[in-house]
Amino acid sequence: MKFLTSRTLRATAVFCVVASLAACGLPRSGPNKKEIYSGSVLEDGDSFVVSVTDRVNAAIGVTPSLGFSSDFTNAGSIGSDTIQAGDVLSLTIWENVDDGLLAGQGANATILSEVQVDGAGFIFVPYAGRVKASGNSPEAIRRIITEKLDTQTPDPQVMVTRAAGDGATVSITGKINGQGVYAIERPTRTLTAMLARAGGVAVEPSLAQVKVIRAGKTGSVWFEDLFENARYDIALRNGDRILVEADQRSFTALGATGAQNRVAFETRTLSALEAIAQVGGLQTHTADPTGVFVLRNESEEIAEQVMGRDDLIGTQRLIYVLNLTEPNGLFLARDFLIRDGDTVYVTEAPFVQWTKTLQAITGTAGTADSLRDLSN
Template identity: 65%
Template sequence: MKTLTLRLAKGVAIVVTLGFVASCGLPSAGPNKSEIFSGSVLEQGDAFILTVDDRVNAIASVTPALGFASSFRNAASLGSDMISPGDVLGLTIWENVDDGLLVPTGQNATVLEEVQVDGSGFIFVPYAGRIRAAGNTPEAVRRIISEKLSDQTPDPQVQVRRLAGDGATVAIAGAVNAQGVYSIERPTRTLAAMLASAGGVSIRPEIAQVTVIRGSHSGSIWFDDLYDNPGSDIALRAGDRIFVEEDNRSFTALGATGSQSQVQFDSQAISAIEAIAQVGGLSTTLADPTGVFVFRNEPQEIANQLTGRNDLVGTQRVVYVLDLTRPNGVFMARDFAIRDEDTVYVTEAPFSQFNKTIAALTGSLNSVSALDSASTTLIGN
């Protein structure tokens, strides 16, 4: 009887000792499940805590899309011979008289090379005067010059050639293999063709974003979409600035995962399962698969849909709960899209906290004798 009483006393002492150690605050990777749930609006907190299901996935997994506005997409391609300010033209003029206006004696033609279109879009031709060239084709300019000269020399013949110039150009910078200023020519009138002329992108295509700045407007698109969606391959305009950069979105992984770090997106879309895999998966010795959380600030439109309310104003704090042990838990996590600035947090399993308590008390998870000694000492006191 005395032995039984002693054993019961030791058991009580062990429980008391464990409780005391646990209450002192053990090391932890972050809050546990109960501490997170205590921040719910249902517990007078300021966060909405939602278990992820098909309905939540349909609302929350919408990711911002990149694309060009209609003003970019509906712009027609520049004519291959359209003249712009800054272009250089070559003129050849034939006259049917021995003593012509422009043709030297003994020759039948005169050549005017490198006639540059000025900033206002005009060129000057002797005896024809100042002629509007920008916005016209070489054929239209030819007709204008012929009409102007026909009043002074019989039946003049005129040829107009558009030479390489710096009029219709675009600037390309960023993560391309050959940054520079490029002329818009017949083969390079669209965005994809112009990027190809610059040597293509110098980063992985999956994470390349292309931004086009046109005046005071701009638009961005994924590089891959230029080929997957032909309608996104917009026509270029003189003065366009094209910038290619690596996707700068990221999420943070904390808690009982293989590693804790800020992680850059490596594709256009990342699911919760992929996010966990990128940081080494769940820790097999610490993680609680029923406690995978995603912390996010949601705009009021999405927050109202998620909560079935219409009175929420402004950005709302939302915590999504993923239970990987549920029958469809992994599927839910696979369909849940991670967004920029999300925090993925995995709680520790209760057993790991118990192990920490034992370790803190005994110095080793295997030192059962030390625990027994500690309880005997406690009883003796």
């Protein structure tokens, strides 16, 4: 009688566990391969599930580039002595007569020690009128004043110097060793020279981005590209704002990986294989190397190339599938480029759920035996 009772208890426990598993499922890190494929367009879902091939890698292997537009690259260097609004000038005017326009009786020189350049960039000089100073060098201003006075006094001699003010300046902030406002001087007319003047970047150079904001327009470039492409070493302009930032790109790692987290890029270009390695690789006891997925919102143009279609409209959801067990699976993963905002998800191997089921069943059966022993 006790034997039948024991068997009955075991059978009841197993039945309850199986029923519970069927109703609720076991704990896991995310969907399995079957569930991911069920969300494809072919299964009336809203995502395209694509197996990665060499052709797919060629279609998506376009990384967003940084660089300056022609508004920045076509700007010529300005002189280190260029006058700007707010500068204060000192003017000395000699006249070749005893009773000149400006000089007093018995003197032939007139000193205007503090002439400030107004907000519109002009100064006022008696008998010469308003003179455009902003954007000109002291030598150019001297010639303009001389020409205007020459018709009123014989052979005037003019000297112009900057008495106060930095002239053209730029501001540098962010990941730089010396934040501040710097004057554009003869040695620092270009971007690289000014960054060096500010002490250089304060982050890993390979991950540093330099942003320049000028007159409402913005351009960005990788710090290393400034030295590899001379075209990006742009001439600076008064009022430029320079911001140095560390690379802000990241991807999300989920599933049976060594770490489930938001992960920053460690290199300018990051492959799927490098991304997996960066989070500690696949979990040896749980990961399914045939189920490595990369989830991405792809542009219409690239999505059509990948799918071989021309009827897609707008951004598309694509799920790229990497099978690391294929003969060239590791090569495909090495050539697959991860982009900012991607999600890398690795499914659990099928046996993992089976093992969990067995553990749940045997554990529950053991609990039932314990309860039976207690009841006796």
